[in-house]
Amino acid sequence: MRIIFIYLSGVGYPQAPGGLRGVRRDRVKRFTAPMIDRPFTARITTFSRCGVDSARAPSILAAMKRQSGFNIIELMVAIAVFGVLLGVGIPGVESYIQNGRMTTQINSLSTALSHARSEAIKLNQRVVVCVSENGTSCDAVGTGNGWNKGWLVFVDRNANGVLNKGGSGVDDCAQGATTDCLLFQQKAFDGTNTLTPAVSVPDVLVYVGDGSVRCNTDSSLATLESCPNATTYFTLCDFRGAAHAKAVGISNTGRISSLDKQPNGSALTCP
Incomplete structure (x- = not known):
């Protein structure tokens, strides 16, 4: 998704020196509106969803792909270690409960x-x-x-x-x-x-x-x-x-x- 910002300079809006920082000149288009007595400049630039120029997106995606989790071998080793621990621990817990x-x-x-x-x-x-x-x-x-x-x-x-016992209503443990x-x-x-x-x-x-x-x-x-x-x-x-x-x-x-x-x-x- 791209968000488009348009920067206008013209009637009643003085343009700052240098224009909008970081905007490429090939993205600046000049046109004259008939209803306005002086030309104005529309500067159009695009930003990525996170506020980063789309030109940098490929490098970010590449960095994200390099961050991986467990592979299948590491997962199997972890499961094997967990199984050994259970095999050692469960008999001890059972003996503790029985004692x-x-x-x-x-x-x-x-x-x-x-x-x-x-x-x-x-x-x-x-x-x-x-x-x-x-x-x-x-x-x-x-x-x-x-x-x-x-x-x-x-x-x-x-x-x-x-x-x-004395039956219902009788307090067998009473004194006397x-x-x-x-x-x-x-x-x-x-x-x-x-x-x-x-x-x-x-x-x-x-x-x-x-x-x-x-x-x-x-x-x-x-x-x-x-x-x-x-x-x-x-x-x-x-x-x-x-x-x-x-x-x-x-x-x-x-x-x-x-x-x-x-x-x-x-x-x-x-x-």
Whole structure:
């Protein structure tokens, strides 16, 4: 696109010395208008869209063509490097996420056990921690469900090992209540991680008023026994196996500890 400027000198418009600077003489045309008593000069010049004489346009276009981006070889090299970085980085990110998930899950069990012990001491009552798949009652003894299915923590006021709630409108946790108070419900873990109990804690464990723990080693809730240290722990595993397993142990006094091996010193095992 060209913009045409006409410079007039003539009637009432004195011409500056030298005329319009930069205008070629072959572009100046003189003519006499009949209706005007003196001749005037029309100077016509053209400018490019950006205000540059069109004679310089080819050199500008040539300079623009010399400014190129990536060629196909450089692009392929960049893609190859990016692919290598993804191959190295993605497994590390996946491992980081899986480790974080396992830490969260094993900490949820440790927190539940610590809370149960604290409530048993505060209330001087039995507090039961049992595996629960349905989230409303303890699983039957001997079902063999892993604790990754979920669990319940409740104050067992009638000491029968069963969650007996008072029904709608009843505050089971009120002071002086005679029904069982549900303290915490853990839902099943997401994913395929397994939380396996040792032989002393297959389904349930109970904290008593002094903070110590009792186990159901004979598969009968009517009687509870002391918990052997060597077989009172839980092992959390994922698809990576025993090399990445985590464990929580429980002492006779009810204290919780993190383990990287079995209490007897053997390596952790996964199902």
